[in-house]
Amino acid sequence: MRKSRLVGFIIAIVVGIAAGLIYGWVINPAGVKNTSLESMRNDYKADYVLMVAECYASDGDLAGAVERLEAISTSDAVSVVQQGLITAQQLGYSNLELQYMAELEKALTMSGVGNQ
């Protein structure tokens, strides 16, 4: 009798946990806020990479560019720029914009700063 009560208690807890998880993850998840740059959609990331590339083209600060790129991905900076280039090409960025990004990618690759 005691054992069956204990089993019932445990099953009740499990059912309660499942209900709580379903409520918090499916029915009423926490609102979309306090997200990070890393979770941004790829097209926003590509635009961000372009902006970083333009900053680099004006100040030549490669370390600063790497710092900014690390904010949008856990991947190494070179991969981030390469992914940005792919998206930018798919979205039809201008040649000049692609050139900015390619320049940054080249500088990162040559310096080894952006490689992990």
Add this chain to the structure above:
Amino acid sequence: MNEKRGSLHLLTGVIIGVLIGLLVSLVLLPVQYIDTEPRTLKESDRLAYREVVARAFLVEADTPRALARLALLQDDNPSGALVEQAQTLLMSGGKDLEARALALLAAAVNQPSMVITPLAVVLPSPVLEVTSTTTAPALQSTITPTEILATRTPAATVTPRPTFTPQPTLGAPYELLEQSNVCDPEMKLSLIQVYVSDAAGKPVPGVKIEISQPNGGVETFFTGLYPEISPGYADYTMTQGMTYNLRVGEAGRLVLNLSIPVCEDDDGKEYPGSIRLDYQQPK
């Protein structure tokens, strides 16, 4: 009696379980969102995003594009947010160029027709031969080849970068047109008020102003942080008993020994006033 106890322990179990489930799903392991928009960014990342948008604005000088990017954040008061960030950056001894970029963008928010001179950038010659020294093979294998990628600068002939010149508004040094004391008993602070305009008399945001004191210490601020007064306006709060030297722009002439002027009200009572300095680029 036994029936009641049986129900109670089940109910207790469910309640404990639900609490654990809610704690996990809402606090410990909340839903992780992907493919989000900039408007949902946390505050620290909003600052980073604004800063990059402002810096890119200096390079592109494309006001509509910068404003469109800024609008993605859906700030209640975009101009105010930019001004606050610029001031915070200056107070923390942050990077001057970033603060100036933020100030310029704040001015652009209030004056969308504003035009700035883009910063000089360095890009390679568009036509170069591809050699075996071209780097990043991974890029070439994953990206559809284009003219850009096929003409990347070989490593052996990389073009050296010139010295960076952070001057979005190049031109002749600003000259002091007029210096006057401002006597207004309603003003609670004694300010050095600086108004900067270009040769056409148009207010110029983002102009660097340096304040130094004879006993050391230099502070930098920029026009454009108070666009509601004028895009070319900046001010500095003076302290009683101190004297200041001020320079507008990178090559402006130093104005020496500025201090709080003494004003008199209608009853002959003295009170501290402010100083107004009007600068303009020569025609």
